[in-house]
Amino acid sequence: MTGLGYDIHRFKEGRPLILGGVEIPHTHGLDGHSDADVLSHAIADAVLGAIGLPDIGHWFPPGDPACKDINSLEILEKAASLIREKGHSLVNVDATLIAEAPKVLPHREAMQANIGRALGLPPERVGIKATTNELLGAIGRREGIAAMAVAQVD
Ligand SMILES: Nc1ccn([C@@H]2O[C@H](COP(=O)(O)O)[C@@H](O)[C@H]2O)c(=O)n1
Numbered sequence: 001m002t003g004l005g006y007d008i009h010r011f012k013e014g015r016p017l018i019l020g021g022v023e024i025p026h027t028h029g030l031d032g033h034s035d036a037d038v039l040s041h042a043i044a045d046a047v048l049g050a051i052g053l054p055d056i057g058h059w060f061p062p063g064d065p066a067c068k069d070i071n072s073l074e075i076l077e078k079a080a081s082l083i084r085e086k087g088h089s090l091v092n093v094d095a096t097l098i099a100e101a102p103k104v105l106p107h108r109e110a111m112q113a114n115i116g117r118a119l120g121l122p123p124e125r126v127g128i129k130a131t132t133n134e135l136l137g138a139i140g141r142r143e144g145i146a147a148m149a150v151a152q153v154d
């Protein structure tokens, strides 16, 4: 089965920028109740969606004090454990970050390692790509970062 995930967070000054559990040097971080790791959120929704489970807001309710500044790698761990509990196995995930800045590909291997560890996948089964939005729209105006992801589950 295949799952699809998408998320977007706006930039906010004074927050660290966390993507795939990696702190990436930048002028702004992303706003959110959690650590706002847009990449991990999109991947978690793809994993959950592959077996028809409700999305991350069901398991980690927006605004829940228990989720304040939560490390989103924990969300990935939860999604992967639900897959195993239901008798399935995760095959791979693939994601694209959409960001005008910063350049994120220099951090690809660190993100693959973190996400792979959280999901129980080897790094080569964690695809991470990035593109700018060619200066178009909100992403092009550097107002935030979006991510989309797919997951394959047997
Ligand atoms: N935030 C980003 C965006 C892009 N990259 C890398 O740059 C390549 C070219 O991007 P275009 O949008 O101009 O096609 C892209 O393929 C990525 O390798 C990046 O690292 N971080």
Ligand SMILES: C[C@@]1(CO)OP(=O)(O)OP(=O)(O)OC[C@H]1O
Pocket (backbone or CB within 6 Å): 007, 008, 031, 032, 033, 034, 035, 036, 041, 056, 057, 058, 060, 061, 062, 063, 064, 067, 075
């Ligand atoms: C994990 C949660 C918890 O508040 O994180 P947020 O930072 O609010 O991020 P969002 O992607 O808007 O929604 C998911 C939430 O469930």
